[in-house]
Amino acid sequence: MERSGATTLRGNPLTLVGPELHPGDQAPAFEAVDTSLQPVTLGSTGNSVRIFSVVPSLDTPVCDAQTRRFNEEAAKMEGVDIYTFSMDLPFAQKRWCGAFGVDKVKMVSDHRSGSFGEAYGTLIKELRILSRAIFVVDKNNKVVHAEYVKEVADFPNYETALEAAKSAAQ
Numbered sequence: 001m002e003r004s005g006a007t008t009l010r011g012n013p014l015t016l017v018g019p020e021l022h023p024g025d026q027a028p029a030f031e032a033v034d035t036s037l038q039p040v041t042l043g044s045t046g047n048s049v050r051i052f053s054v055v056p057s058l059d060t061p062v063c064d065a066q067t068r069r070f071n072e073e074a075a076k077m078e079g080v081d082i083y084t085f086s087m088d089l090p091f092a093q094k095r096w097c098g099a100f101g102v103d104k105v106k107m108v109s110d111h112r113s114g115s116f117g118e119a120y121g122t123l124i125k126e127l128r129i130l131s132r133a134i135f136v137v138d139k140n141n142k143v144v145h146a147e148y149v150k151e152v153a154d155f156p157n158y159e160t161a162l163e164a165a166k167s168a169a170q
Helices: 061-076 090-100 115-120 158-169
Strands: 002-009 012-017 031-033 039-041 049-054 080-086 106-109 133-137 143-148
Touching: 031 106, 031 115, 049 061, 049 115, 049 158, 061 080, 061 090, 061 158, 080 158, 090 106, 133 158, 143 158
Parallel strands: 049 080, 080 106
Antiparallel strands: 002 012, 031 039, 049 133, 133 143
8 A cells, every 4th residue: 555645855745655544543563673683563562552753764853853852751751662663774773872862762673674664654665764653552552643744854743642642551
């Protein structure tokens, strides 16, 4: 399934591969790797409320800011685990986290197969990177919040995602 024009980069339409998820949908299975090259799946993310923060690349200003913001929020949130997904190589993710003191967000690389991107509808066909998005998944693996940011260079709505996560964690 492809969604033409579902996202843009500097106003230029791009195609997203995969479904558009909505609150109430079952969170799809995926397989990616962490910064130690260990497999990460939906099941291995556990039974807590999870925020899946999706970014194109940590080496860009908006992605950097988004990941740092969620790292700060992770320190304040009980019962919520935060994951950042990108196509960056695990080595680059580990280096970036070390350089900026990001230690509360779990980093996940989708570089091998794009499994997460295809399952969550964030894989940009033309660039083979992930679009900017945020998903909140509850303890029962239901999506309770989904935001696909229309323009890749724009920030997501942090407050809405954080409120959804706090509500689901209660």
